[in-house]
Amino acid sequence: MVKIKPFLVEEYMNRVENTPGVLNVAETCSASISIEELTQLCKDPKAPGPLDLSRKLTYGDILGSDKLRSHIANLLSRDSPTPLPAENVIVTQGAIAGNYLVFYSLVGPGDHVICVYPTYQQLYSVAESLGAEVSLWKLKEECGYVPDVSELDNLVKSNTKLIVINNPNNPTGATVPKSVLGQIVEFAKERGITILADEVYSPLFHSLPDGQPAPPSVLSFGHEKTISTGSMSKAFALAGIRLGWVASRDKSILAAVASARDYTSISVSMLDDQVAAYALSPAVLPSLLDRNMSLARTNLKLFEEFVNKYSSALSWFKPNAGTTALVQFRKRGTPVDDEEFCLDLLEKTKVMFLPAGSCFGHGKDFKGYVRIGYACHTNVLEEALVKLGEYVEQNLL
Structure with a gap:
């Protein structure tokens, strides 16, 4: 029997996000919109x-x-010398299904996977559950x-099948710049290693340093064995349609994913497909992205x-992309117990954060850190910050 570890982030969210009156500042999607609001963003009055x-x-x-596959291909072809054909996209039920299908299709016992860390737990735990050995490529705040990239020499093995990255990163909100992406791709290409890039928060590169361009998709660097996954949830505010994709320039990878998909979902809802195609259309997409950026x-x-x-009690790496931030809370200089802190904060103020130490660090890394989702409706964040400020003053200072 396949043994898979508990999905700590999802279990915590499921347990507390329906607390009555909750101010959810842990959600990682751009504030969700309705179909009615989506149609109001359309700039073509004649568009169906x-x-x-x-x-x-x-x-x-x-x-x-x-239509949908063409729009996704155009999205992934930005700044690429070679446009991605629409036939190189497979639509899935969210990026989470796309990622799972990639792991299920490509890795198993005897394989080795390198995965950035911290990141969404699915990106390393699924490979482990399938019998692969996983080495964590630890990211540093400094x-x-x-x-x-220099660390890859010590991580790679003769049986390394997959390098997994996440750009922008969840939970840190950091961006892998184009130059670094190019180095990762070159390293993998020289060794025939496939790269999976979870690009679910792309293209929300909203706060990059002056002069730093938004990085292109990993598919744009000339290495066929690259895979991009994404969805309509994070950057496009449409989590409720449960629609994502897998894209690659390697037809054999796509064939393997399509074959595995036959055993799971067969297809996505026609209604979801239509809404996603509408949202990514030229008449709607610019306004939707402007709204979320x-x-x-x-x-x-x-x-x-x-x-x-409140810098005496809080510290962070300021994110430059995506919707999430990793923030450390301290009480008189000592990091708080992040899960205890989050539950106490929720009980006393209804402000909801995600404990990063227990949900991303297995209880040993990221002590005192919480993940905050700051792309909620502004009035929700404003109210949450007022209550959080009162809590900090009463309990941490």
Whole structure:
């Protein structure tokens, strides 16, 4: 029987996110929008709505509609010398299904996987459950949580099958710059190693240093054995349609993923496919991204002001992309017990954070750290910060 570790982030969220009156500042999606709000972002008054109600609800296009796959391919082709063909995209039920299918298709007993850390637990625990050996490529705060490519020489093995990265990173909100991505790809290409890049928070590169361009997709560097996964949840505020994708320039990888997918979901909902295609259309996508980028910038500034005000009790690496931040809380200089802190904060104020020490660090790393999702509705963050400030003053200073 396959033995898989408890998914700590999801178990914690499931346990507490429905607390009555909760101010959810742990959610990692850009503040969700309705279909009605989505249609209001459309800049073409003649464009049809997101749903064709006359269509019969069959299984639909098994790998995803041509329209949706084309829009996803265009999204992933930004700054690429070679556009990605639409046929190189497979639509899945969220990025979480896409990632699972990649691991299920490509790794097993006797294989070795290198995965950045910290990151979403799925990206290393699924490979372990399938019998692969996993080495964690530890990111350092003093390096801005950017992977140190020189460390790959000591991590790689003769049986290394996969290098897994996450750009932008969850939970740190850090970006792997184009130059570093290129080095990772070159390292893997020289050794015939496949790269899986979870790009679910892309293209929310909203606060990069002046002069630093947003990195392209990992598919843009000329190494066929690269895979990008993404979804409509984080950057596009549509978690409720449960739609994601797997894309690669390697047809054999796509064939393996498609074959595995036949045993799981067969296809995605035709309704979800239509809504996603509408959201990623040229008439809607620019406005949708502008909305989410503006929300992230506005809220990040608010949280930065809060961190600066209570710098004796809080410290962080200021994120430059995505929707999440990793923040350490201290009481008179000593890191708090992050899970105890989060539960006490929730009980007394209804403000919800995610304990990073217990959910990302297995109880030993990231002591006192919490993950904050700052791309919620601004009024929610503002209310949460008022209550958090009162808590900090009463309990940590």
